[in-house]
Amino acid sequence: MRWDSLDREACSLSRTLAVIGDRWTLLVLRDAFLRVRRFEDFQASLGIARRVLTERLMLLVDEGVLRKVAYQERPVRYEYRLTEKGLGLYPALVALVHWGDEHYAGKKGPPLLHRHLTCGHDFRSVMTCSECGDAIDPREVKPHAGPGAKKRA
């Protein structure tokens, strides 16, 4: 199967990965969450090939994850900012970071901590159920076909 047909699959993960699933995009978004906004800054921070960065930023803008905002005229220069849709990726990103913290942090501990300003503490994210509010154990979840499902094997 070719990658560019993934967005036609009846699976929300496939559709999501068609947008943010390549090797660099999540790192671009990590930087965006850390307030990186300009082409040169992304490039310097990531060491990504410029052509690839151009492509990824364009795709993210097309998809409405980032938007271009002019920060000067003459010459017009744009920076890239997260949209609301982009902010919606935060839980996924944090979950990936915390998995890395747990399994790949050295003896010294994680390189980056996250402080919850509302309560003032460094936190880990906990996945809870929107219905009962309890923390979710993967073994207590049963996936089943939803309204948008096609029949599948």
Next chain:
Amino acid sequence: MRWDSLDREACSLSRTLAVIGDRWTLLVLRDAFLRVRRFEDFQASLGIARRVLTERLMLLVDEGVLRKVAYQERPVRYEYRLTEKGLGLYPALVALVHWGDEHYAGKKGPPLLHRHLTCGHDFRSVMTCSECGDAIDPREVKPHAGPGAKKRA
């Protein structure tokens, strides 16, 4: 920067993506969470090139995300099962799926729903703070250097 040096970055996301960040791996893991376990089943379900599937499964086994379990002798055949470490990726996966549900489900709704067996309802995942238990707004989080940090620009 080359992809294979990402695991040396002082960032838990880089280290995570060095393991599961390529185009196919999360789809392999989605299938694993849906109880797919055998080479032929992954291959048929994903339409992934066989060589790539072989590589990905080997990497995931090396990293301790999956483990090989013999399910028959003569000839010995193995299947791939999630380890505890692998189960730890569930929150990230669900967050990505729900983002896809929100932004890419058609008019009919999401193709797959998740039922929380403990409470009996279909749910969305909510990211909450391990310290105060409240739902987290990305704008109320401040990242700061942790014990494993290197100095950076």
Next chain:
DNA sequence: TTGACTAAGTTCACTTTCAAGACTTACTAG
């Protein structure tokens, strides 16, 4: 008014990875 500088790309030559399908191995079943 030339020359240096900046930010955001674009182009090019080269390398790596991927896609699709055929082939291999080690068995079983008839």
Next chain:
DNA sequence: CTAGTAAGTCTTGAAAGTGAACTTAGTCAA
């Protein structure tokens, strides 16, 4: 013997990524 099965392995052309140089549209300083 022949066919079938599961899990790879190999091959070849196509696609994508890499790194460095180049381009564009402007500023500022001498």
